[in-house]
Amino acid sequence: MVDIENFELAPMPRIVYGSGAISDLSAYAKELGVQALLVTGRGSLRRSGRLDEIVDSLQATNFRVTVFEGVEPEPTLSTVERGRQVLRENQCDLVITIGGGSVMDVGKAIAGLANEPGSVAQHHCGRPLSAAALPIIAAPTTSGTGSEVTPVLVLTDPDRGIKASIRDDRLVAKIALLDPELTLTLPPRPTADAGLDAFTQALEAYTSIGANFITDTWALEAIARIGSSLRQAYHQGDDLTARENMSLGSVLAGMALASAGLGLVHGLAHPIGYAYQLPHGQACAILLPYVIKFNIEVSQARYATAARVLGISKNSGDAEAAEALHRWVSELCDELEASASLSELGATEDDFDSIIAAAMKSGSAKHNPRPVTEGNLRELLREML
Ligand SMILES: [Fe+2]
Missing domain, CATH: 1.20.1090.10 (Dehydroquinate synthase-like - alpha domain)
Incomplete structure (x- = not known):
């Protein structure tokens, strides 16, 4: 046998894979909370009718949902700050993020910084996370960044003119829900x-x-x-x-x-x-x-x-x-x-x-x-x- 050098693996979410798997979202959500912030992008999920279906299926099980939509490609700190505000106003205890890599990253940032007293900008400058993150369910609609399984997210700060990552194990989703049918359109x-x-x-x-x-x-x-x-x-x-x-x-x-x-x-x-x-x-x-x-x-x-x-x-x-x-x-x-x-x-x-x-x-x-x-x-x- 070949000798294997010592190694360590980063923490990972529970991974659920399968065409049609999104229909089980409410069952997974109920394991993690009672009031979700549902983060999504600029309209493709709504136009496809999927967003209404997903919200209806969550509400049908008495789950409360606040939708935060409009996350832009290559998202900025202010989008995360706004999402965090909406999350706090609605006392959400779970973040469900459904979209491409930018949406994944914003959802992870909102959940990861939900209980932090500092600004998003401070953490983007390197301030370590200190508080517990909210649980995250991440369902990608593209096959790209893999953000649904990583402890990393990337944000842009137009004021400082930089795009940089935040990395912390608390940013790992609890569940990565991979449904290839979400990528068909x-x-x-x-x-x-x-x-x-x-x-x-x-x-x-x-x-x-x-x-x-x-x-x-x-x-x-x-x-x-x-x-x-x-x-x-x-x-x-x-x-x-x-x-x-x-x-x-x-x-x-x-x-x-x-x-x-x-x-x-x-x-x-x-x-x-x-x-x-x-x-x-x-x-x-x-x-x-x-x-x-x-x-x-x-x-x-x-x-x-x-x-x-x-x-x-x-x-x-x-x-x-x-x-x-x-x-x-x-x-x-x-x-x-x-x-x-x-x-x-x-x-x-x-x-x-x-x-x-x-x-x-x-x-x-x-x-x-x-x-x-x-x-x-x-x-x-x-x-x-
Ligand atoms: Fe990349």
Whole structure:
């Protein structure tokens, strides 16, 4: 048997998976509270009729529900502050969050900071959490961030001009309710953006210096499922099998990254996404082929394994297989219309100092397999211009 190095896994929610699983929401909610704040986005859940169905099913069991809707993509601190106010006014004891990654993150932040005396901004600046969080049920309607299973959330502060994460074990949902049917009506663009984020997270968790025996198995399975299904989910959104694979792949990637950490794509995706107003998944997709090249000298064997898992390089050596992975990722990003140079985004070299400063501070860059320095980061950004 192979020796396994010591490892530790981050806490995880109870995970409920299945097409149609959302119909059991009220039973799970009743285990955790009596009055929920239901957090959702800008209308797709309401337009589909799902929101009314969900609220009706909760109220039918005498559960009280306050809806907090309108969470924007790349959400800001003020949205969380408003949600926390609504939660307090209505004395909610549970947060149910149903939507994409932004909605997951806002729901987790409202529940996590519900009993904190400080402002959301103070915690975004690094003040540790001290009070107990409210329980969270997280039901994703996209297959992307995996936020439903992680202790991490990402918020933007327009006043300070930064996008940064808050991480605390108290932010882990009690229940992650994964129903792939909720993703069937997601349009192609957000399907691609979420899926490219999930693929990047799987690959970065696999090559992270924090990876372990368990996260490797999750990450490789995520790479295989997302790799086999993202194109189909993008071109043929109502294909339930493709959506199921994406749902499983994204949650496995989330489980892997919660313990393994990520890498340089995620270290750069926040400052670049904020500077050029890109959805997170597009920022990841633009960066990923360059970061694979950047890391290839130290991660060749792992990239080769990923290529073999994807079925794109069965009988070749590591060097050739790692190159094949790089080509495959570049072609995928092109096909999903998520490739661009930094100059196409409006970047110039003058922007680099602030991007480098933000990336060097990020935990993700510290988990990158090739050590990141200001010098090699500047070289990488020049290549991307
Ligand atoms: Fe991500």
